[in-house]
Amino acid sequence: MPSQQAAVVAKPSADPASVPVPVAAVAPGAGVAQVPASPAAPAAARERLEVSTDVLKLTFDTEGGSLVRSELLKQVDMADKSRNFVLLDDSKERVYMAQTGLIAGAGATGAALPSHKTLMSVVPGERSLKDGANELVVRFESPDVGGVKLVKTYTLARGAYVMNVKHEAVNTGAAAVSPQLYLQLVRDGNKPPGESSFYSTFTGPSVYTEAKKYQKVEFKAIEENKVEIEKHATNGYVAMVQHYFASAWLLGDGIQRDLFMRKVDTNLYAVGMITPLDSIAPGASKSVEARMFVGPQLEKTLEATATGLELVKDYGWVTILAKPLYWLLDKLHGVIQNWGWSIVALVLLLKIAFYWLNAKAYASMAKMKAINPRITEMRERLKDKPQEMQQAMMKIYREEKINPMGGCFPIMIQIPVFIALYWVLLSSVEMRNAPWALWIHDLSSPDPFYILPVVMALTTMLQTSLNPAPPDPLQAKMMWFMPLAFSVMFFFFPAGLVMYWITNNALSIAQQWLINTRMGVPPKFHLPKF
Template identity: 35%
Template sequence: MESQRSFLLIGLVLVSFLLWTEWQKDYGPQPIQPVESTTELPAAANGVPSATPAPNAQSAVPEDITQQSLQDVPGATPIAGDNANGERFVTVETDALAVTIDLIGGDVVVADLKLYPEEQGSEEPFQLLQATNPGLYVAQGGLIGPDGPDSNPSGRPIYSVASNQFTLDGDTLSVPLTWANSEGLVITKTFTFARNSHVVDVSYTIQNGMTDNARVQQYAQLKQTTILPETGSMFMPTYRGSAYSTQDERYEKFAFGDFEDESLRIATLGGWVGMLEHYFVSAWVPPQDQNNTIYSNLLNNEFAIIGYTTPAVVVAPGSQETISSTLYIGPKDQETLAGLARGLDLTVDYGPLFWISQPLFDLLQWLFSISGNWGVAIILITIIVKGAMYWLTKKQYESFAKLRVLAPKMQQLKDRYGDDRQKMSQAMMELYKKEKVNPMGGCFPLLLQMPIFLALYWVLLESVELRHADFALWITDLSVMDPYFVLPVLTGASMYLLQKLNPTTVQDPMQQKIMQWMPVAMSIFFIWFPAGLVLYWLISNVITIIQAKLIYRSMEKRGIQTH
């Protein structure tokens, strides 16, 4: 096995892997769903779930947010009630978030991530949630059931608020919204924000001033239009869709196409639901010690809805109860997400090689903490990985050298046996055995290194820490392709030098041409790869050249012929 063939193998394995990834997204087998709950949650035509069946439960469902004008968000639309200035929307500013809350339903309809610009160098923050079409993407929640205001047939509740503008001054900020009916039921929906955080606590305090028990049930859901432009490419595939977790499945994707085929109805302890968008995620997390029901719905064949309901609560007359959920709106920060719920950190989807990707990311992050530059961290991790794999590289190049020495004898066998493949194969095996050469000795080390390369590929593609990460000179974003194609060209040149270092003994003219053009083909592939990954490959090639020279020099000192 020659080094040039190794380059061809690398290219074929990589392209095959990426093609397989793309095929799986559209045509791959769908996961078997967990056992469905025996409690039905009828999918209402307007998107808000019906409550768990209960005595005297109201079956009517309120008007959905998509039937109410949101085109003026964040401008104000007058509504009935005693809200400050008679405005419909409440704006909340923290150091990390700029949020707009709709007083009709108390939904989060706009969320700007102030620490993450839309474009590199832009002053405009990345907008994760938005209330305008096309692109509607909102986080809804409320109380349903016999006494839940979101089950009122006249429409969703209109909350009151003391002010329409809130700004975080201390470490936390509470935004209370209040709703009351004529019978004495008072509900306070409170959003609690924290400094330098994308986590929002959402609680409902139910004060029952009625003469009968109040029966309510919490729901929380994410709604997003399915009519979205395609993101990513074959070489930089990204997932945009929903996901959820159950007691049995820590992380399960539920693509927009899945909403057309089935509706989720899953009872589980804990769990969560989310919507993913490459580097960012929104997620609702219910109390993890309760039995919740996860559901999905496709509204008007346009809006995908995924959410959950928590157990029904009965509040006695003259008493009060508080129930809550957690809303996360922000980047895929693995440490934060892992602390919120089991499996939520898996929304940073490193694919099947996550068990390699995760320690590589941890090492990369540690190296960044030392160097202060993600490009330098990539160079350092390349040196560490190549150093750790040196023994495999040594075996690989020793095998290359031995096979080159055998090349004349191989040609003699070919001349002797001609087209008799069986005798040729037997003679080759006898020659390998006599000379103590393993024909797979150069290929096996390469195959062991490929998972590391692919795992690092997903680290560089999925980790939000590398979004807009500056390196040096013209490389201002390691997560996108090199704008001037310098790194791909240098990588191709380094592959050409490796070819010269390991001249081919292949006699077939067609194979020779393939090997000669392989560096060019790989350079073209690398044009669309993230600059950080191409940087890794380039440095890896340079280190391999140095290692190969050292290995050959050591072999020559030991009297082993290398050419």
């Protein structure tokens, strides 16, 4: 067989319940020969096996021993809360599977080896985790294909979203073989069902290595063949990521692997890695221990599972601020035991931390408000002399020792912190189905009665009306249009995020009112003039 780089083949199944899957996938430049699909098995012989622990219900396909469905028993489906959330799936609506198999070594030619298209047999055993048991073992064995037999053993643990997966290649032939093991995640390029278009979260493949750290790639970049990732490593993982959830293949440090991302078929993509098993003598065997994570992006769980795995919970450029904020939020929840009130408490602590910065900003605004009548009179008097007007305005500012930007700078310093908190609340799976009080039963979904967004809009307008009106009429109008437009967006935002902004607004109004009163500038509301 001729050698071919990045050999990925997809073929649709005649079975309408199945979907196209890749036959083999290798990293560009890896120089691994394409392995043909295993001989097709009779449709009646193929079956699906369901196993369950206390947190996972998994479905395996005897074709390749692939994991084709994962139901998370501790997470509800937000579209239908009577059902559990399904992450991996192989149905007419969605394709998302974990596949493994063997391909020939670099530059090798010859017969096909057991792949994820090979029909395997299941070793009899328990199919659910019994009371008192801590482990559940599921074992698949392939027939002899190309002089090699593949034994695949999944070991699931109580309370764990990560499973051990052992691949043992047995040389049943008369000559030495040098196969390679591939581990891949195959997924369609669709956004998760119910994903809001008003805030953007990443869906797609990612890789992590010590050299290049966390790299995520959009499906569009794979489509356009613009994938730039670390191709070779001895550490790290490959993953498929979406809002709140992820799956990942993990190999131990020190094991050589080639990483790849490929388009498998129309709207079907793969991310994976390939590791060589070296030469296996006749009658001998070699095994590779891997792990697979399938579950929610619980930060402490991810950190304990593998180095860098917590990065699938992607905070972007505000990670350095978001991580300590999440830590503090988690500690508050440990005391308060309610995520909604924990959000309120966290914003209160941030307001206390930034009290003096805000005080300077509001003091500057109060001074601006106090001289507003003088500015307005001067602008009216010199409206036909713009240069003289500008000079007169600067003179007033100097006399009153006012910096026009004094109210903005202290607030701008805090913006990255509050953006980081926004991403913490948006990214944390703990908010899913988490109640606050009264009618708010899920902090990750919009307020069903739109009460919080209305309150958010009112507090935003109240805060705007307390600020000094800009002398320029156009600026004064924009000062109202921006918060109003911003408030409309919050009708589609999760309740937890809206709560955070309401709390921030309310505390800002209270502090501004207090400072204005102390400075002898009574709080006065001004309405827009359109």
